[in-house]
Amino acid sequence: xxxxxxxxxxxxxxxxxxxxGTGIVETALAAGVEIPVFCYEPRLGPPVGAxxxxxxxxxxxxxxxxxxxxxxxxxxxxxxxATSAKAAEGQNATL
Amino acid sequence: MxxxxxxxxxxDERDLTQLSEYRAxxxxxxxxxxxxxxxxxxxxxxxxxxxxxxxxxxxATGRKAxxxxxxxxxxxxxxxxVNADESExxxxxxxxxxxxxxxxxxxxxxxTAHAIASTNVFIYLRGEYLDCFEVVRAAxxxxxxxxxxxxxxxxxxxxxxAYICGEETALLESLEGKRGQPRSxxxxxxxxxxxxxxxxxxNVETIATVPPIIQRGGAWYAGLGVENSTxxxxxxxxxxxxxxxxxxxxxxxxxxxLVYDHGGGIPEDRKLKAIxxxxxxxxxxxxxxIHRRLDYDSMAEAGTMLGSGAVIVIDERxxxxxxxxxxxxxxxxxxxxxxxxxxxGTRWMVQLLHKLEDGRASQGELDLLLDVCDRILGKCxxxxxxAAAMPIASYVDKFREEFQEHIDAGRCPFGGESSxxxxxxxxxxxxxxxxAQVPA
Numbered sequence: 156x157x158x159x160x161x162x163x164x165x166x167x168x169x170x171x172x173x174x175x176g177t178g179i180v181e182t183a184l185a186a187g188v189e190i191p192v193f194c195y196e197p198r199l200g201p202p203v204g205a206x207x208x209x210x211x212x213x214x215x216x217x218x219x220x221x222x223x224x225x226x227x228x229x230x231x232x233x234x235x236x237a238t239s240a241k242a243a244e245g246q247n248a249t250l
Numbered sequence: 251m252x253x254x255x256x257x258x259x260x261x262d263e264r265d266l267t268q269l270s271e272y273r274a275x276x277x278x279x280x281x282x283x284x285x286x287x288x289x290x291x292x293x294x295x296x297x298x299x300x301x302x303x304x305x306x307x308x309x310a311t312g313r314k315a316x317x318x319x320x321x322x323x324x325x326x327x328x329x330x331x332v333n334a335d336e337s338e339x340x341x342x343x344x345x346x347x348x349x350x351x352x353x354x355x356x357x358x359x360x361x362t363a364h365a366i367a368s369t370n371v372f373i374y375l376r377g378e379y380l381d382c383f384e385v386v387r388a389a390x391x392x393x394x395x396x397x398x399x400x401x402x403x404x405x406x407x408x409x410x411x412a413y414i415c416g417e418e419t420a421l422l423e424s425l426e427g428k429r430g431q432p433r434s435x436x437x438x439x440x441x442x443x444x445x446x447x448x449x450x451x452x453n454v455e456t457i458a459t460v461p462p463i464i465q466r467g468g469a470w471y472a473g474l475g476v477e478n479s480t481x482x483x484x485x486x487x488x489x490x491x492x493x494x495x496x497x498x499x500x501x502x503x504x505x506x507x508l509v510y511d512h513g514g515g516i517p518e519d520r521k522l523k524a525i526x527x528x529x530x531x532x533x534x535x536x537x538x539x540i541h542r543r544l545d546y547d548s549m550a551e552a553g554t555m556l557g558s559g560a561v562i563v564i565d566e567r568x569x570x571x572x573x574x575x576x577x578x579x580x581x582x583x584x585x586x587x588x589x590x591x592x593x594x595g596t597r598w599m600v601q602l603l604h605k606l607e608d609g610r611a612s613q614g615e616l617d618l619l620l621d622v623c624d625r626i627l628g629k630c631x632x633x634x635x636x637a638a639a640m641p642i643a644s645y646v647d648k649f650r651e652e653f654q655e656h657i658d659a660g661r662c663p664f665g666g667e668s669s670x671x672x673x674x675x676x677x678x679x680x681x682x683x684x685x686a687q688v689p690a
Contacts, residue, residue, distance in 0.1 A: 202434075203434075203588075204434035204589070204631055205588045205589045205590070205631065206589070206590050207589055207590050207591055207629055207630070207631070208590075210629060218628050219628060219629055221434060221631075224434040225436075244625075245628075245629045247625075248591055248624075248625030248626070248629050249590045249591060249629075
């Protein structure tokens with residue numbers, strides 16, 4: 156088996172390299188950024204994307220995306236609530 | 251100039267539910283023509299026609315079909331699913347199409363199945379449409395008897411009364427036998443849809459438009475209507491109008507023409523107050539926007555959408571707060587409860603609108619209502635939340651004075667005279683016995 160493909164992602168202006176298909180929540184953790192989650196618990200099963208707590212802004216995507224269900228792709232620029240007013244508003248809406 | 255019907259063409263003169271009658275008007279000729287063509291050429295023809303999805307999202311049908319992996323690219327079978335779960339309040343076009351031209355739908359299914367190299371077609375039919383089910387089933391039996399299916403299986407699946415199952419991924423979940431709740435996208439159904447296989451999902455009207463396009467050519471169809479919105483559309487006209495019903499008109503027809511020329515205007519010459527141009531989930535238009543044209547760009551310019559093509563006429567007797575309440579109650583009832591903003595937000599909206607209507611609301615609560623709409627918009631898993639927030643926000647936006655009057659006067663200014671007075675949302679008509687009855 157070949158080694159998993161590595162992709163470069165920017166989370167809140169911090170560059171990070173993860174293997175392709177890693178969830179955005181984990182990708183952000185690798186970059187030292189915590190995306191808050193309610194309904195995501197990897198030990199219980201696949202992500203659901205229901206609570207909308209992990210909403211992040213992705214450059215080039217019109218709508219906010221759930222960090223738990225989205226996976227890392229090459230060149231993705233992620234902005235969490237820390238650097239994006241839109242994402243902060245989205246998270247705030249859930250609370 | 252007489253307007254030529256395309257989707258419902260020929261149904262006024264003949265009983266097109268009969269296969270022999272449908273054949274007499276050239277039915278299934280397009281299928282023969284399509285089967286002689288390469289699948290890609292069929293998709294190309296649909297691309298040329300510039301046909302866009304009639305379910306509400308207005309996505310280019312040809313492009314959607316071209317996303318489906320070609321044979322050999324994906325080991326899984328390809329499915330075609332027809333969304334016949336028409337539940338948008340005010341919309342009744344698919345019902346008429348299925349009741350009057352079921353063979354055009356079936357022919358469209360077979361052509362589209364050929365175009366994407368699929369042998370399995372599912373028609374997800376709204377559960378309440380028992381009459382459509384009978385008609386489509388009878389038509390399918392006739393087609394089967396004539397051997398027109400060509401190895402394709404068409405399954406008519408009846409839903410169980412959930413509005414959310416009209417959302418494409420919830421529809422797929424329901425079809426798989428699971429709870430009808432939307433999936434998160436990506437992956438999109440074109441890659442991983444029904445049973446994790448590539449799936450094309452189209453509305454009934456879209457599919458029923460395919461046979462005429464193949465028969466007469468995409469270029470011919472592209473010449474109808476206006477730029478960016480080609481062809482005809484079946485508009486469901488309802489509300490305070492003399493002759494409500496389905497009218498198939500070219501896109502780009504003005505709202506005025508539809509309501510006054512075809513629909514006969516408002517009864518008793520009452521004044522127009524507002525128009526909902528595309529089903530209950532789109533922002534409302536004021537009376538001054540009656541001359542807007544019904545096409546994608548004109549509607550976008552007016553800040554609204556063509557949606558499912560349900561034009562609802564509202565006259566001066568209607569209280570907009572009551573209308574908002576009715577709409578919000580519908581979405582509260584139909585919210586599947588999966589994601590937070592929609593589940594909680596729709597309940598908040600109903601409570602706030604109740605207070606407004608009763609005259610118990612404070613100034614801050616009107617702002618809170620707009621804030622709740624804002625917190626739903628664009629943050630939900632599927633478009634149902636947006637569908638609830640957009641109209642309510644637009645009612646407040648366009649009829650702010652009326653909402654303000656409710657607060658200032660401490661009661662509904664219509665004083666029980668509104669045309670919606672005493673009409674409850676279906677959710678309020680459900681009766682629940684709170685105490686379990688133990689048999690004696």
